[in-house]
Amino acid sequence: MARAVTPRRKALFTMIAWAIGLVIFFPILWTILTSFKTEAQAISDPPVFLFFDWTLENYSVVQERSNYMRFLWNSVIIAGGSTLLGVMIAVPAAWSMAFVPSTRTKDILLWMLSTKMLPAVGVLYPIYLIFIELGLLDTRTGLVIVLMLINLPIIVWMLYTYFKEIPGEILEAARMDGATLKEEILYVLTPMAIPGIASTVLLNFILAWNEAFWTLNLTAAKAAPLTAFIASYSSPEGLFYAKLSAASTMAIAPILILGWFSQKQLVRGLTFGAVK
Amino acid sequence: MSFKSTACAATALTLATAFSASADSHSPTITIATVNNGDMIRMQGYTDEFTEASGIAVEWVTLEENVLRQRVTTDITTNGGQFDIMTIGMYETPIWGKNGWLVPLDGLSDSYDVDDLLPAMSGGLSFDGTLFAAPFYGESSMIMYRTDLMEEAGMEMPDEPTWDFIRDAAAAMTDRDNDINGICLRGKAGWGEGGALITAMSNSFGARWFDEDWNAQFDTEAWANTLTFFKDLMDASGPAGYSTNGFNENLSLFQQGKCGMWIDATVAASFVTNPADSTVADSVGFALAPDAGLGKRANWLWAWALAIPAGTQQKDAAMKFIEWATSKDYIELVAENEGWANVPPGARTSLYENPEYQKVPFAQKTLDSILTADPQNPTVDPVPYVGVQFAAIPEFAGIASEVSQEFSAAYAGQQTVEEALAKAQDITTEAMEAAGY
Numbered sequence: 001m002a003r004a005v006t007p008r009r010k011a012l013f014t015m016i017a018w019a020i021g022l023v024i025f026f027p028i029l030w031t032i033l034t035s036f037k038t039e040a041q042a043i044s045d046p047p048v049f050l051f052f053d054w055t056l057e058n059y060s061v062v063q064e065r066s067n068y069m070r071f072l073w074n075s076v077i078i079a080g081g082s083t084l085l086g087v088m089i090a091v092p093a094a095w096s097m098a099f100v101p102s103t104r105t106k107d108i109l110l111w112m113l114s115t116k117m118l119p120a121v122g123v124l125y126p127i128y129l130i131f132i133e134l135g136l137l138d139t140r141t142g143l144v145i146v147l148m149l150i151n152l153p154i155i156v157w158m159l160y161t162y163f164k165e166i167p168g169e170i171l172e173a174a175r176m177d178g179a180t181l182k183e184e185i186l187y188v189l190t191p192m193a194i195p196g197i198a199s200t201v202l203l204n205f206i207l208a209w210n211e212a213f214w215t216l217n218l219t220a221a222k223a224a225p226l227t228a229f230i231a232s233y234s235s236p237e238g239l240f241y242a243k244l245s246a247a248s249t250m251a252i253a254p255i256l257i258l259g260w261f262s263q264k265q266l267v268r269g270l271t272f273g274a275v276k
Numbered sequence: 277m278s279f280k281s282t283a284c285a286a287t288a289l290t291l292a293t294a295f296s297a298s299a300d301s302h303s304p305t306i307t308i309a310t311v312n313n314g315d316m317i318r319m320q321g322y323t324d325e326f327t328e329a330s331g332i333a334v335e336w337v338t339l340e341e342n343v344l345r346q347r348v349t350t351d352i353t354t355n356g357g358q359f360d361i362m363t364i365g366m367y368e369t370p371i372w373g374k375n376g377w378l379v380p381l382d383g384l385s386d387s388y389d390v391d392d393l394l395p396a397m398s399g400g401l402s403f404d405g406t407l408f409a410a411p412f413y414g415e416s417s418m419i420m421y422r423t424d425l426m427e428e429a430g431m432e433m434p435d436e437p438t439w440d441f442i443r444d445a446a447a448a449m450t451d452r453d454n455d456i457n458g459i460c461l462r463g464k465a466g467w468g469e470g471g472a473l474i475t476a477m478s479n480s481f482g483a484r485w486f487d488e489d490w491n492a493q494f495d496t497e498a499w500a501n502t503l504t505f506f507k508d509l510m511d512a513s514g515p516a517g518y519s520t521n522g523f524n525e526n527l528s529l530f531q532q533g534k535c536g537m538w539i540d541a542t543v544a545a546s547f548v549t550n551p552a553d554s555t556v557a558d559s560v561g562f563a564l565a566p567d568a569g570l571g572k573r574a575n576w577l578w579a580w581a582l583a584i585p586a587g588t589q590q591k592d593a594a595m596k597f598i599e600w601a602t603s604k605d606y607i608e609l610v611a612e613n614e615g616w617a618n619v620p621p622g623a624r625t626s627l628y629e630n631p632e633y634q635k636v637p638f639a640q641k642t643l644d645s646i647l648t649a650d651p652q653n654p655t656v657d658p659v660p661y662v663g664v665q666f667a668a669i670p671e672f673a674g675i676a677s678e679v680s681q682e683f684s685a686a687y688a689g690q691q692t693v694e695e696a697l698a699k700a701q702d703i704t705t706e707a708m709e710a711a712g713y
Contacts, residue, residue, distance in 0.1 A: 040552070043531070045528075045532055065320070124350060128350055128356065132356050217350060221307050221335035221336070222335075231340050232337075232338035232339060235312040235340060236340065236342070236469070237543070238524070239528060239547075
């Protein structure tokens with residue numbers, strides 16, 4: 001039986017939730033506000049919140065100095081490509097682990113996850129040398145492959161968790177009706193796991209979009225995504241916080257908009273199977 | 277369209293774009309890795325003029341200083357060939373030049389006038405007498421101070437002050453009620469942040485990182501005097517939380533009128549005297565960094581310079597760019613368009629002989645500061661290394677980062693000066709022994 005929630009209690013929880021939400025969102029809000037200030041206003045003490053002379057000058061300077069669209073396009077290709085490739089590999093992998101597990105499946109899953117525990121810098125030189133040999137430095141192809149490999153354990157884990165919620169009997173029934181393995185995965189399993197796959201795709205797209213170690217270390221001028229765009233406005237010798245904020249706002253805007261429109265699918269997928 | 281077709285089409289499109297080669301270009305293109313600071317960004321703005329004159333296209337990779345350092349180090353040590361020109365400093369140049377990782381700049385044209393480079397700069401960017409990087413701009417450190425606050429305190433800044441004077445002046449200028457700190461100095465961990473200041477300061481107190489046999493020297497009285505003086509000075513007259521303040525934090529404080537004095541990079545002079553950003557632009561004076569009467573001042577020497585990695589395929593084009601960017605003509609180009617106060621300073625002797633540049637209020641003190649720094653003989657007692665605020669050996673950056681963390685912990689009151697120095701001694705001794713010194 002559900003517990004009764006009084007209006008006062010509900011209002012209190014709502015206020016607490018809003019307060020926590022605002023605290024979490026505040027750094028982003030502050031970055032956006034700072035992007036409309038002058039450099040002097042950006043560092044003023046006490047800080048100015050809303051009442052300042054709003055200016056678009058920083059955006060104009062950033063636009064003039066950098067080829068934003070090239071960075072943006074690279075981010076879209078790298079994040080999108082690595083996510084798609086990862087899902088294509090992870091769906092059959094997760095299927096086999098969820099529906100035809102072996103005695104070593106749990107070990108393999110743990111081993112895959114353990115690769116995330118190695119600090120990335122520990123393998124920088126080997127990967128850099130491999131990239132030189134293969135001619136992949138400063139190419140989107142190289143980054144698609146690396147980011148796919150980095151995020152693959154998470155994709156497999158997420159899909160495995162979703163697939164485990166799907167009754168195996170349904171797949172058995174499809175097999176009895178004559179479905180091949182390919183048809184079983186493509187036409188029976190995948191449509192049922194769409195919410196889970198959608199949230200996996202979204203989450204990994206965001207992870208790949210924000211990845212700032214490999215994207216900075218394996219690119220130069222041609223394949224650099226938005227993380228390099230932001231890094232070009234950071235400086236330990238000079239106060240360029242307003243311009244840095246403008247660049248950051250431009251870099252996070254696409255992913256914020258994507259997250260806003262897909263929040264329903266994201267929440268649905270992340271809570272998939274949470275209540276039985 | 278079915279799900280399968282849609283997925284296949286999307287994947288194919290994405291991967292095809294990802295795998296597609298970039299557009300080919302017939303004109304040579306050079307890729308330059310550089311830092312994000314005012315002078316470098318200004319140079320990027322004039323790139324079209326270079327391309328127009330030479331037919332060489334330029335691609336810029338601008339990164340934050342520490343990211344850039346990691347990025348170009350990875351590339352040059354693996355012969356990755358991603359960059360045709362790298363922006364590097366005085367620390368890297370002699371080490372990389374010695375290792376054969378850089379193209380010697382011995383083919384510069386007569387019109388470039390290599391002898392016009394300030395000897396301190398060309399010396400610090402050479403190895404074994406060969407120039408490996410051309411200075412784009414150079415800097416030392418000096419005192420920037422508020423003339424109005426100094427006057428109110430009833431004191432007068434000497435041209436060549438001592439640390440004792442700085443301590444007294446800082447105490448006199450401090451006004452906690454009005455949020456004015458007598459002095460602002462870097463305390464932030466990092467070999468290029470607080471580590472640079474305390475090393476340069478230690479030189480003036482007679483301290484050194486290593487003796488002539490590469491033994492760590494943090495157990496000496498000179499280092500104890502340095503660190504104790506710094507901490508006492510900052511505790512009495514510095515801003516709250518100074519142990520986390522670096523260049524930018526102090527610049528912000530000074531520009532808002534909250535520092536009586538600031539000892540830092542000479543390049544900051546143009547920021548604090550710029551009325552658009554600084555509230556105290558019209559009341560800033562300059563003086564040489566202080567000494568302790570031992571014959572060495574607490575000023576450092578640094579240059580951001582352009583070098584050609586040995587792995588480049590565009591050596592000739594890169595050389596042409598370096599000749600253009602570090603030439604006298606480039607300085608005149610900037611002066612003509614943006615005024616003499618905005619030209620890249622500290623690289624050429626002729627700049628300081630120019631009557632127009634001599635009118636810039638901080639020009640002479642910048643030159644004097646650069647000239648008093650001697651990277652070959654940085655300390656009172658002899659040392660086996662080159663470099664004023666660093667020792668030009670590959671191990672230094674790692675060791676100094678750790679040591680400066682210990683110092684910052686002492687500034688923050690998390691440990692005593694004695695404990696910090698003892699740890700610094702252990703860290704340095706261990707690292708140097710492991711490196712085979």
